[in-house]
Amino acid sequence: MSAFIQQFPASTVLGYPRIGPRRELKRALEAYWDGRATRAELDQAGAEIREHTWRRLAELGLEGLPSNTFSLYDQVLDTAVLLGAVPARYRDAADPYFAMARGTDGLAPLRMTKWFDTNYHYIVPEIGPETVFKLDAAKPLAEVRQARALGYETRPVVVGPVTFLLLGSALDRLDEALACYEELLSALATEGVAWVQLDEPALVGDRTPEELAAVRTAYERLGALGPRPALFVASYFGDLGESLPALAATPVEAVGIDLVRGGVPGVDLSGKTVVAGVVSGRDVWRTSPERALAALGAVRAGQVVVSTSCSLQHVPYSVADEPDLAPELRERLAFAEEKVAEVVALARADFRGSVPAGPSVALPAPVVAEERAPYAVRAAAQAAHLRLPTLPTTTIGSFPQTGELRAARAAVTAGTLTREEYEHRVEAEIERAIRLQERLGLDVLVHGEPERNDMVQYFAEHLDGFAVTRNGWVQSYGSRCTRPPILHGDVSRPGPITVRWSTYAQSLTDRPVKGMLTGPVTIVAWSFVRDDLPLRDVVFQVADAVREEVRDLEAAGLSIVQVDEPALRELLPLRRAAQDDYLEWAVAAYRRATSGASDRTQIHTHLCYSDADQILAAIDGLDADVTTIESARSGARILGTVQAFGRGLGPGVYDIHSPRVPGVEEVEELLRGAVAALPAERVWVNPDCGLKTRTYEQVEAALANVVSATRRIRAEL
Numbered sequence: 001m002s003a004f005i006q007q008f009p010a011s012t013v014l015g016y017p018r019i020g021p022r023r024e025l026k027r028a029l030e031a032y033w034d035g036r037a038t039r040a041e042l043d044q045a046g047a048e049i050r051e052h053t054w055r056r057l058a059e060l061g062l063e064g065l066p067s068n069t070f071s072l073y074d075q076v077l078d079t080a081v082l083l084g085a086v087p088a089r090y091r092d093a094a095d096p097y098f099a100m101a102r103g104t105d106g107l108a109p110l111r112m113t114k115w116f117d118t119n120y121h122y123i124v125p126e127i128g129p130e131t132v133f134k135l136d137a138a139k140p141l142a143e144v145r146q147a148r149a150l151g152y153e154t155r156p157v158v159v160g161p162v163t164f165l166l167l168g169s170a171l172d173r174l175d176e177a178l179a180c181y182e183e184l185l186s187a188l189a190t191e192g193v194a195w196v197q198l199d200e201p202a203l204v205g206d207r208t209p210e211e212l213a214a215v216r217t218a219y220e221r222l223g224a225l226g227p228r229p230a231l232f233v234a235s236y237f238g239d240l241g242e243s244l245p246a247l248a249a250t251p252v253e254a255v256g257i258d259l260v261r262g263g264v265p266g267v268d269l270s271g272k273t274v275v276a277g278v279v280s281g282r283d284v285w286r287t288s289p290e291r292a293l294a295a296l297g298a299v300r301a302g303q304v305v306v307s308t309s310c311s312l313q314h315v316p317y318s319v320a321d322e323p324d325l326a327p328e329l330r331e332r333l334a335f336a337e338e339k340v341a342e343v344v345a346l347a348r349a350d351f352r353g354s355v356p357a358g359p360s361v362a363l364p365a366p367v368v369a370e371e372r373a374p375y376a377v378r379a380a381a382q383a384a385h386l387r388l389p390t391l392p393t394t395t396i397g398s399f400p401q402t403g404e405l406r407a408a409r410a411a412v413t414a415g416t417l418t419r420e421e422y423e424h425r426v427e428a429e430i431e432r433a434i435r436l437q438e439r440l441g442l443d444v445l446v447h448g449e450p451e452r453n454d455m456v457q458y459f460a461e462h463l464d465g466f467a468v469t470r471n472g473w474v475q476s477y478g479s480r481c482t483r484p485p486i487l488h489g490d491v492s493r494p495g496p497i498t499v500r501w502s503t504y505a506q507s508l509t510d511r512p513v514k515g516m517l518t519g520p521v522t523i524v525a526w527s528f529v530r531d532d533l534p535l536r537d538v539v540f541q542v543a544d545a546v547r548e549e550v551r552d553l554e555a556a557g558l559s560i561v562q563v564d565e566p567a568l569r570e571l572l573p574l575r576r577a578a579q580d581d582y583l584e585w586a587v588a589a590y591r592r593a594t595s596g597a598s599d600r601t602q603i604h605t606h607l608c609y610s611d612a613d614q615i616l617a618a619i620d621g622l623d624a625d626v627t628t629i630e631s632a633r634s635g636a637r638i639l640g641t642v643q644a645f646g647r648g649l650g651p652g653v654y655d656i657h658s659p660r661v662p663g664v665e666e667v668e669e670l671l672r673g674a675v676a677a678l679p680a681e682r683v684w685v686n687p688d689c690g691l692k693t694r695t696y697e698q699v700e701a702a703l704a705n706v707v708s709a710t711r712r713i714r715a716e717l
């Protein structure tokens with residue numbers, strides 16, 4: 001071990017946005033993927049973003065600068081490359097890195113999934129018997145050198161061995177992976193690096209005794225290496241719980257603790273540096289100095305460093321880029337740059353930023369949600385009213401969003417198209433979708449959602465209590481970014497939101513049109529949310545707004561209303577102990593949103609994923625008359641799982657994520673499976689998800705086959 005450990009700098013952040021303040025990386029990636037730019041040009045764009053970041057952090061007065069937090073696609077994929085975990089089938093691709101990330105001709109990409117409970121998606125490492133770990137430290141070394149050439153000493157950040165292997169379901173390969181990490185530490189020591197950050201967010205989840213033993217083994221072993229940089233193990237997104245004593249017993253020099261999500265640890269860490277995450281990396285609010293200083297003061301450690309609770313990659317760059325926001329809101333906000341300034345101020349202990357109090361919290365007396373009648377009663381009323389055939393066919397809501405429509409939306413914002421003209425175009429698009437569905441012979445129609453830029457942002461724009469940003473982009477995966485709305489005050493609905501579009505669609509046809517809404521949990525999950533109220537109360541406010549919209553749709557003559565809840569699982573707490581409570585209120589909020597409908601009105605819900613096992617009881621608890629769910633890729637498995645629901649069920653019959661048009665036989669096969677597993681009168685026929693990313697050509701061909709297959713199966717019943 002190194003003879004002399006350098007003191008950890010007094011202030012730092014665990015990571016920083018890397019898409020570029022104006023999404024420069026997105027543009028550079030797309031140019032490279034389209035063949036409009038060379039790899040050297042892409043790398044240059046990356047180098048400029050890194051340089052900009054270090055300069056800005058240094059200007060703001062931050063002392064401990066991280067490096068290797070940049071990524072061309074994803075930091076977990078970077079770690080796989082670092083350790084040589086590149087599956088053989090990608091090695092001969094023109095660009096193996098992007099082949100793994102996005103696939104290439106004839107080669108599917110690696111699987112992608114959500115990073116803990118965030119909306120960021122990482123590439124799942126594929127570690128098999130043939131994987132040979134072999135260090136390739138080019139990227140972290142290049143970043144350290146680039147920063148040094150600019151005059152900055154940095155702390156490289158790498159995903160730690162336990163988290164990396166848990167994400168790749170390969171903790172049994174710890175020994176080999178550690179050999180690679182040892183080699184990395186030696187290389188960094190040779191490079192003169194003083195500190196390295198190993199990210200171990202997996203340690204804030206429930207861990208088995210074997211996994212805790214792996215934590216000890218890993219950090220005993222890396223700690224015993226010499227010479228090496230000082231080790232900083234960072235955790236985030238919650239409490240370390242049992243993992244903290246395990247980690248504290250090893251020779252690591254610094255431990256990072258999330259003091260926003262988790263509490264001040266009871267463990268005595270006087271022999272260690274604690275990197276105290278007191279400035280939230282998960283929200284957009286200014287830090288309460290009193291709370292932060294109290295937390296900092298309560299930590300018992302050899303040294304306390306002021307930091308963010310996690311990487312700032314989950315928040316936008318700067319509030320300075322938001323000239324349209326109301327001043328009262330702006331002064332409550334802190335994005336990445338402002339949060340860095342807070343970290344610096346707290347470290348200098350001259351934090352004076354007084355935080356204006358949020359709006360007063362006057363909750364309306366909870367609406368007592370009347371229960372709907374039992375399903376059998378509702379089903380009878382709906383059947384008499386709707387008169388649908390067996391195996392009714394429908395879609396999930398959106399139809400293709402054309403380039404013209406997006407351009408028209410941009411033109412309204414730019415003031416070159418009148419609102420009236422825009423609304424005509426939306427109506428024309430609705431008519432096109434309705435006529436197409438009639439021609440195809442679908443039973444329950446949708447208006448196609450042409451008025452929506454996004455299923456959450458659209459509602460945020462029409463509800464009080466929300467603001468939307470101009471440049472508040474946050475990376476979702478690779479080049480994809482979202483602009484989460486900011487839920488900053490009490491939510492209410494000033495007037496009907498979707499009613500005019502749904503009634504227009506219904507006026508064009510005799511077949512039933514489904515109203516189409518986003519559920520309260522999903523609206524909240526995909527927004528930045530005020531932190532002065534329990535999340536549950538915020539979700540209930542949104543539920544009340546959705547409830548009013550459901551009632552207005554019903555009053556306007558819509559017989560079916562779908563309330564989507566694709567993010568229900570996303571907000572599931574990382575620790576099992578907290579999950580039941582969440583599911584209970586999330587389900588209650590959904591029922592509050594939908595139970596104002598009369599028995600005759602059919603409520604549909606839609607969830608995007610098939611691995612619903614964990615929240616199955618909750619989905620059942622939503623009590624929707626019809627549940628549509630992804631199943632094309634998982635086949636019969638999902639049917640086994642959901643057949644216990646005694647209500648309508650639409651297992652998706654084809655995967656909308658691919659441009660491939662499903663064949664008639666293929667759909668028939670799936671439907672045969674469905675009617676074998678479930679009573680036919682409960683089965684609905686629909687694609688896996690919305691059609692907005694497909695072209696009209698693909699949609700028309702696919703839906704025609706779906707309708708043909710349905711007719712054949714009906715004839716067999």
Ligand code: GLN
Pocket residue numbers: 396397398449455516564566606607608689690691692
């Ligand atoms: N109704 C939405 C659509 O069809 C549902 C999207 C989703 O489930 N993510 O686009």
Ligand code: ZN
Pocket residue numbers: 396566606607608688689690
């Ligand atoms: Zn979906």
